[in-house]
Amino acid sequence: MELLTSGERVRHFxxxxxxxxxxxxxxxxxxxxxxxxxxxxxxxxxxxxxILVDNINRFSVEQGFELNLSIxxxxxxxxxxxxxxxxxxxxxxxEIGNKECKEAIELCNKHNFMDVLVxxxxxxxxxxxxxxxxxxxxKHYKNYIESNRDKANINVYTNSVYRLALCCYNMEQYGVAxxxxxxxxxxxxxxxxxxxxxxxxxxxxxxxxxxxxxxxVEEYINKVLNLSECDEELKNKAVFLKGNLYLERAxxxxxxxxxxxLVGKEMKDIDMLYCNISNAxxxxxxx
Numbered sequence: 001m002e003l004l005t006s007g008e009r010v011r012h013f014x015x016x017x018x019x020x021x022x023x024x025x026x027x028x029x030x031x032x033x034x035x036x037x038x039x040x041x042x043x044x045x046x047x048x049x050x051i052l053v054d055n056i057n058r059f060s061v062e063q064g065f066e067l068n069l070s071i072x073x074x075x076x077x078x079x080x081x082x083x084x085x086x087x088x089x090x091x092x093x094x095e096i097g098n099k100e101c102k103e104a105i106e107l108c109n110k111h112n113f114m115d116v117l118v119x120x121x122x123x124x125x126x127x128x129x130x131x132x133x134x135x136x137x138x139k140h141y142k143n144y145i146e147s148n149r150d151k152a153n154i155n156v157y158t159n160s161v162y163r164l165a166l167c168c169y170n171m172e173q174y175g176v177a178x179x180x181x182x183x184x185x186x187x188x189x190x191x192x193x194x195x196x197x198x199x200x201x202x203x204x205x206x207x208x209x210x211x212x213x214x215x216x217v218e219e220y221i222n223k224v225l226n227l228s229e230c231d232e233e234l235k236n237k238a239v240f241l242k243g244n245l246y247l248e249r250a251x252x253x254x255x256x257x258x259x260x261x262l263v264g265k266e267m268k269d270i271d272m273l274y275c276n277i278s279n280a281x282x283x284x285x286x287x
Contacts, residue, residue: 002082004082006037006043006049009073014034014038024055024056026055049075053071083108086107086116087116089101089103090105096124108120118144122140122156122160125144125163125164128140129141129163129166134171137163137167141163141164141167145160145164155191158191161183161184162203165181165183165184174207174211181200185201194229198229198234205220205224209245221241221242233267236267239262240262240269243258243259247279252284259277263277
């Protein structure tokens with residue numbers, strides 16, 4: 001990738017299609033004119049750009065793929081075109097460390113494309129998060145959040161705050177986790193992210209259980225259970241957490257009753273359920 005003039009972009013797409021200047025030409029645009037444009041001898045006009053875009057798109061369809069170029073793709077300023085190319089490379093990259101992505105990041109640094117570099121932070125964070133490298137994920141989520149306080153993409157911003165909270169929770173930084181999860185929950189409520197609110201409430205219950213804010217734990221669990229948009233799996237997790245809350249409060253009979261209500265229901269950690277049933281039963285018997 002490099003800074004390409006309009007003429008150089010015409011040549012780039014022509015070469016990509018493997019066609020000659022003569023093939024690209026028609027009765028409205030001569031091959032000589034195309035040659036002059038490609039060599040930056042004359043500027044590319046809007047009228048000529050429109051004709052060339054139509055011809056390039058037609059050839060691409062004939063070859064079995066669609067470029068779907070617009071006039072803007074040929075006429076936009078060089079820096080803007082390069083920025084879009086870098087952004088597309090980064091967005092499409094499966095891993096931030098691959099060759100094309102690294103090249104795009106280097107160009108962004110070189111040309112100071114700060115808004116694209118902000119996206120890189122979010123992509124790096126997601127990559128570390130998937131590998132459960134919560135320390136590095138948290139670092140990049142923080143960088144993304146601090147660089148994106150205008151919340152241009154509120155969905156991505158909210159998800160980053162939510163995941164940062166999860167990172168902090170997994171690193172046992174419960175106070176910080178609580179701060180970010182509260183922020184994520186507020187953003188979800190403000191923007192009516194109904195499907196995500198239940199997860200945030202559940203995580204708030206988990207965090208508060210860790211720091212023994214037991215009344216808040218019960219409040220958040222009940223909110224999860226009262227959500228109409230909440231799926232069965234999340235509700236079962238919330239019920240299980242309610243059993244854990246009763247154990248913390250030494251309400252062993254209530255805990256046992258709650259755990260038993262989950263028997264036969266779909267749960268990922270079924271072994272933990274039966275372990276807790278056994279523990280609660282022992283407590284009921286001995287107390």
